[in-house]
Amino acid sequence: MNEMNSSAGLVPLTRGIPPIETIPSAALADCARELLAKDAGRLFQYAALGGNKGDALLREQLGRQHSCDPEGIFVGNGSLQVLDLLCAELRPNGDFEVVVESPTYDRALGIFRRHGATLLGVPVQPDGMDIEQLEALLTRHRPTLIYTIADFQNPSGVTLSTAKRHRLLALAREHDMIVVEDLPYRALRYHGRSPPSLADLADGARVIGLCSLSKTLSPGLRIGYAMTDAATARSLAHRAENTYLCASPLCQGIAARALSQGLMDVSLAQTRQTLAARHDAAWRVAHRLLGDALMARPDGGYFMSALLPCAFSETQLITRASDRGVALTPGSHFFPPDRVPAQHFFLRIPFQSLGADRLALALEAVVDATGA
Missing domain, CATH: 3.90.1150.10 (Aspartate Aminotransferase, domain 1)
Structure with missing residues (x-):
């Protein structure tokens, strides 16, 4: 235990x-030793500021992994910190209403509350969020965003069906809502085939992907990232600089090397x-x-x-x-x-x-x- x-x-x-x-600890240690032998001065220094979205090689590797533009990737210290920055970025001046699955990840709920959000819970069924109840809720509310863990949800374990993914995105387009798709478990499928991600099905809906390497490589590296448009990624980088300057160059360098060598x-x-x-x-x-x-x-x-x-x-x-x-x-x-x-x-x-x-x-x- x-x-x-x-x-x-x-x-x-x-x-x-x-x-x-x-956790491939020995292989990650080898990556660290190789990096430090070549580039210790840079890795033990602050990263360059001025809108730094994260290690360029790491973002390139993540872009290849997710089939998205590296310019739209922002890397932070774990996905919860990235979600916190996203809330600060997306929160409107007026009411901040957020649709969440009920149940959902408890730490995400805490972040939304700290940003003053009104939480609009939608029950979870065996095939994901109850879309009929979501439709009914949208007749009474105008939420800014929908937060969903569409694959192997924490805490319920359910996966949103393909049909419901299409319906959720149609509602997001109709009601001008941002979808935040949290993806920490998507790569951990043991049986069957994965449905398309919400980002893959977006068709004009605004979907921001949120992911990390904690469950797929190492939680100790504290690598979390958002997949969005380039302008939002730059804005998140500036918010990060005003909060903690930069994520660890050493941890990002280890992760980049691990991904580029096929270790993950x-x-x-x-x-x-x-x-x-x-x-x-x-x-x-x-x-x-x-x-x-x-x-x-x-x-x-x-x-x-x-x-x-x-x-x-x-x-x-x-x-x-x-x-x-x-x-x-x-x-x-x-x-x-x-x-x-x-x-x-x-x-x-x-x-x-x-x-x-x-x-x-x-x-x-x-x-x-x-x-x-």
């Missing part, structure tokens, strides 16, 4: 931290193989123990989820689970306040670091703790 995940001795059903065996492709293949086996074993365990309470069967990513009937308050349940040896994230943290499920506990199941036997013990303990 990674001690960052939970209190000592508890089985962690909490954070989605990459298993250490999926090799690492991704190994990661998919490792996590596919854990995913399949976890699904068998979860389906046996939780049955119809499961929201959907994910075909990739880090998470499964369930909505469990519960006879106790959330605080009481988390204490009861801890007494039984399991650490939980409060399910309410993944919802706008008016969308928290009543008399149920939303359970996010991060399967990427747990073996089937350990997961079974944890889920049995949680079910017992619900008292249902």
Whole structure:
């Protein structure tokens, strides 16, 4: 167990931290040594200012990976920081309304709140956001943007269907909304074929991609990036300079070298193989123990989820689970306040670091703790 995940001795059903065996640490260390032997002076200095969008080679490699223009890529210190800068960039002078999936990534919700956003939650179904409810919501509100994790969503694990992607983009065009597509898990598909990204289907809708290398290469490099138009990328760079000057030249250099040498492709293949086996074993365990309470069967990513009937308050349940040896994230943290499920506990199941036997013990303990 990674001690960052939970209190000592508890089985962690909490954070989605990459298993250490999926991080190519030795190869990344080699990249660092090679870089420092050639260019230590530059890498230990500030990056050049004046609208610096990130390491040029890294942006070139990311552009090739995502089939987009490197001039529209801005690199920051992790995708959450990039999202924070995007909110500052996109926030209107008046009301700032943001459509979010309900549930969605809790840390993204925190960023939106800090920027004064009104959160408009749309329920998630097994094939993604409920588009009928989104349509109804848009008759009463004029949101600035839609934030979606369309592939293997955190925390639910669901993937937005191709048909719903088309409908969401049509609504974005009709109502002049910006779509922020968060893509941290898209590359981690274990079964089936990926639907087109929202950016690939945009057809005139404004889609800003948000991604990182945390789940595909190394979270310690703190590489997050936005894929947008060149003007917005420049504006984000200026905001970054006024906030923290620049992202780490050393970390960006290591990432650029790793991508240019094909290291991430090799690492991704190994990661998919490792996590596919854990995913399949976890699904068998979860389906046996939780049955119809499961929201959907994910075909990739880090998470499964369930909505469990519960006879106790959330605080009481988390204490009861801890007494039984399991650490939980409060399910309410993944919802706008008016969308928290009543008399149920939303359970996010991060399967990427747990073996089937350990997961079974944890889920049995949680079910017992619900008292249902």
